[in-house]
Amino acid sequence: MKLWQAPARTLPITIRPIGGETIPSYARRLAEANDLYSTAILRAIGEHRYGTGRHLFRHDACLNDQAADRLAVFAGMPRDRLRRALPALSQGLPAYQKPLPMDRPAVYTYTPIPNPRLACHHCQIRNAVNPNPPTVLVRTTDPRSPLICYRHRRWLGNLADTTQYDLRHADEIITAERRYQRLLAGRRDTGWVSDLLITAWNITQAWATHPPIRLPTVVKWWRARAVALGIPDAPRQPIVTFPEAVTLTEILTNLDWRQHVAMAEDYDLGRFYQHIARSLGETHPQSAQATRRIIWGQRDALTYWVAAHRHRFRDLRLRHQAEQRRQWVPKPFPEKGHFR
Ligand SMILES: [Zn+2]
Known part of the structure; x- marks a missing residue:
């Protein structure tokens, strides 16, 4: 039996998704927080057509309804809440892709353009269950991915430059980001x-x-x-x-x-x-x-x-x-x- 064929159950340790996060990044953090192999949740969400190696962490994923339900059960939170944070949950398949099967949970993975970038380093450390926090990847151009971490007053970068800068003395950048949010x-x-x-x-x-x-x-x-x-x-x-x-x-x-x-x-x-x-x-x-x-x-x-x-x-x-x-x-x- 494959992992995705077993009934889904809420994991003992649940974690919050970060705004703009990719599904493989969130699934990996969920797995590692629960001492599971890093790809375990990604494989347990649904059937993958093309393998489930660690290379998928650079990808994002499109889930059919059953797979999205399974992710919500593992995460222990409603699908709506996940959808507000994870952009891929509201995006459909690319036009050239054959529809996902309807009779079983299924996952299609793809490389987002531009590539995902790292979330705030300080937030990752703060949210980590293990001493070595896993890498959190977020979609770069999605409006859900903040350019700034307000908690740590850090610039998180954009697609051209993902260096993170300290903004404690750069109020005009913070003000500009608020104007952009408005x-x-x-x-x-x-x-x-x-x-x-x-x-x-x-x-x-x-x-x-x-x-x-x-x-x-x-x-x-x-x-x-x-x-x-x-x-x-x-x-x-x-x-x-x-x-x-x-x-x-x-x-x-x-x-x-x-x-x-x-x-x-x-x-x-x-x-x-x-x-x-x-x-x-x-x-x-x-x-x-x-x-x-x-x-x-x-x-x-x-x-x-x-x-x-x-x-x-x-x-x-x-x-x-x-x-x-x-x-x-x-x-x-x-x-x-x-x-x-
Ligand atoms: Zn932060």
Whole structure:
């Protein structure tokens, strides 16, 4: 008899899942807390099509209903509570994958992209039952995986850099993360917001690598922030530009600005660049000048985003401008939600 064919029972020692944790990581901690072999719970949840070695700890797993029920029984907590923490429980199979069997508990494992990262080292030690805490892996881009551990005031890293930093003297990073959480809380589609954070972050990273001449104040802050965090030679570490990436995310998710960028005449785009410079706290007088060529240069990461966004709505914009010329009466733009 296979392990997954035996009746499931709640384990004597139960542990809490960590937000964003992968199923193999949680199953391993549950097994090791109960003195079982590290893959025992993973094998006991359901049938695996392709072996159950330790390599699975780098993977995540999709469970059918029966397998998810078994995990909940072993863990001693309702499935809903597990689902709130473990992202894979609310994700379906990849489109190319054959459906899992319905007549028995079954598991499909896959390599998430990007790869999972480590959870807060201090939390792992605190939560560990054994003196050697097992590695806790969390999904990097999932909104459930926090960027910061508030309990230990530590930066947990993102996909580009998973170094953990002490934030005891970096209040602005903590404040920025709270603003990002507020932004997520205000939207139903958190995946859309977290994707735009990555876009915004890539833009700020590009600025840190090739500083735009009209952002001298921001670039100066980045240098100072990098020194304060103890990484003076690397002002382009993602943590350094995070607060500005959040500010930019607030603007890129703003439907009024998305509508403006999609529909405005070329000469009117300067208002958008100007708003960004001001929101980032840029005090340089020239930054307030309104043409994009003067402010940002033509080949800037932000102008690429603007060009792509305008390209998406090109036909709509041209049609609208043509009608506008014919009618003389100002015609309203399509509803804002259209520009997501
Ligand atoms: Zn922690």
